Amino acid sequence: MNLLCPRFPQRPALVLDGGAVLSYSQLQQAVQSFKLHWQARELVFLLLDNDLSSMVSYLSALAAGAVPLLLAAGLPEHALRSLLDRYQPECVWLAASRQAELPGFDAVLSQGGYGLWRRRQPMSPPPGPLHPDLALLLATSGSTGTPKLVRLSAQNLLSNADSIAQYLQLDEHDRAITTLPFNYSYGLSVIHSHLRVGACVVLTRLGLFDGAFWPLLRQQQVTRFQGVPFTYEMLLKLRLDRLDMGSVRSMTVAGGRLAPERVLQVHQSCQAKGIDFYVMYGQTEATARMAYLPPAQVGLKPDSIGRAIPGGQLGLIDEQGEAVSEAGKTGELIYQGPNVSLGYAESRADLQLGDTHQGVLRTGDLARFDAEGCFYIEGRLHRFLKIHGVRVSLAAVEQLLEQRGLAAAAWGVDDRLCISVQAPDAAGLPVLRDELAGLLNVNRSTLSLHALPALPRLDSGKIDYPRLSAAV
Template sequence: MLKTLHKVSSHSSKILARDDGGDVLRYGDLTDHENFWREAIPERSFVILLCENTVPHLGAYIGLHAAGHAILLLPAKISNAHLMQMIETYQAQAVVSVQNGLVRCEQHYVRSEALHPDLSICLSTSGSTGSPKLVRFNDRQLYANAESIAEYLDLTEDEIPLAHLPMEYSFGLSVIHSHMLVGATLLLSNASVMQPQFWENFSEATSLAGVPFHYDMLLRIRLEKRDSKNLRTLVQAGGRLPKDKVLTLHDIASEKGWKFHVMYGQTEAGPRITWLPHSCIPEYPDCIGQPIPGVEVELVNEEMVIKSSSVMMGYAETRADLSEGDVMNGVLYTGDLAEWVDDRFLRIKGRKSRFIKLQGNRVGLQEIEDFFASIDIEVVCKGVDDSLTVFTTSGPKEKISETIIENFSFSPRSFNVVLLDEVPRLSNGKIDYKSLNALGDGGV
């Protein structure tokens, strides 16, 4: 799918991607990458690719896919313990990484259970919490979402997106897929908003995609004072951005002649589901917008249920799950509660289950609690998007904070640790979350 996703000639010298180090990948190079991986791994395999936003990583991703392998994308900075857990859980036949610009391929399981013939890409559901649960996609699902994104954003071959979101993250991967579809040129970058390289790329880019954390930073460092000769579009997804900031970004974009669009999605949906166009933001700043082309949304007991050809094949938690076909049949219960506004746009009211998003990554509150329980520390978590509170009876607070940063890589600004005398509980012994909510962030 990836090699044929674009409409550019396989002999074209047009640049598909350029990275921070100056390396270049051309559309005409893709066949060479495919041939390399057909020789390196002759039999169809389940391959883990450790990702960074560089040309060698993108070339490996496209080549592995074109060679017919099923790929699990994971961050290059993954801990060794977590990587070994994923290798063993899914009996990966190979792990591909890039070190000092050179591609490495380590063989692992020689024989494993057969893969479903349609299985193409797997992504983690966990963000940064380390859950081994995966989302399974086939080519048709990925293509459908890329095609829809290209349509509603009116993407063309002269686009130059700043692709700084991690490629193993569904939002970042969708930026790559949708722009490849139209034959655009990607500016691949690992630079953060606070680094000069980011702004060098920004000055050349035609579009920028970000999560609330990124836009918080951009506003803090006065985005309105920054200039770009080419920029046309800003897009935001990956969690709720407060409506006052949505309006501020809309005003900045309008003043500079840009467009700012708000979007909503889930990894399981491929990932985009709705979008709120720039022109509609002043009247509906707290909405997630309308379904994108090819997506239908129905509210069932207030829960958003979507129907789309881009919905995943299903989850995987074992190697055997990788042999299963499509069990979703194009229907996804999102777990988000919503309402229609003026019969036109959707507004999120809350989450059905205990998940929040921090810096664009989905975080399971139960997973954090379970981790601390495994090291004999009692914590209880509550939170909303981009704000996590961790209650504990085990001090000192600084030690809990250090443990969170070390094991989950959360920004110190995204969470707060509160020390309690005791965790409030109901008569049945279960945690009294309502009482915790009443405590706020101050503790007792």
């Protein structure tokens, strides 16, 4: 599979930290040269960062017909070991300094601070062949070594990239900048959609709060900016309305819910700058995107995810599995489209499986639609607790606190609701506990509130709930 647009060989494909530029022709040559190190239908682990070596290793693995699992360059050793034991890859690509973490593998190549290691002895018994449609593996959360992976095909990747490029109206004159991790489905979809149309990607490891990031964005005339809700919460604190966005002409948010009032704030700042702001919705299980709200509707429906992307369909089903046809009624959100993944994997044996989703994804999100066919997420189907018989939505609790200006995360088990609040101390928590107990109609003894200086987050900006529960 080749993700590189062949129509503009001399146009810039990548801009690297330091200012070096690679044309599409030069990037294609680098991919063709590197792909000789891979074998077709072998499983490879790629621990990646937003740099040239990572990009070439990934694109060349796809081109060679190998099946990569994308992981963060900084994946902890214990998480890497767990995945190695469970999936038994033939090759691993990671930072050269981590060689000691790969007993039983021999060094094949060293390049750009990374190394390629190949398994020393064949596995016994040999694993079964990877399914012929399997092209890529991603962790369900885009994160930290969870053994549950999403199996993606070439059709999934190409159809979703083309759909995103269509509704964002990307072309060869666009420039994106890497504001998200390479191994995160949202960040990866930005790379795919731009390379498919001949646009340019500015590859940088700089974060939004590095002093050099914004001058780089302006210097390189970036036209497309993307972020998760946490990104925009921070930009609003930095006074987005006063921030010089240079040549940026569209901004997108996905990867979770951005509060409607924040959506309006970002939309208004973008309008004043002549920038289009898109609200998007997706899951790794659908490669990346499933729905989007066009800029013209953001000011009117800031709490909506909009409609299905080109080539896809959205619908609802009730608890009996029947289609919901009445506007305003809630049901589980169902998506159909060519970007729906093949299914999940939890072991090497699962990589032999075919398409278990059959183009239909039950998202696990509760939603409704309005008279104009726009959809609204109401919460997660399984993010509910029963508190002495009272059904409590964890998402609703978090939104309630958000409306009070508090960054908080809700979690727990039945009859025990835990809430972690980002605060310097616990001074105000007893009063907040009483207030929440009344609002939720539960006994205050079932509520446990904790103050944390900062909520733990994944590289994608999402709250790290497992680490949160361990912290308290």
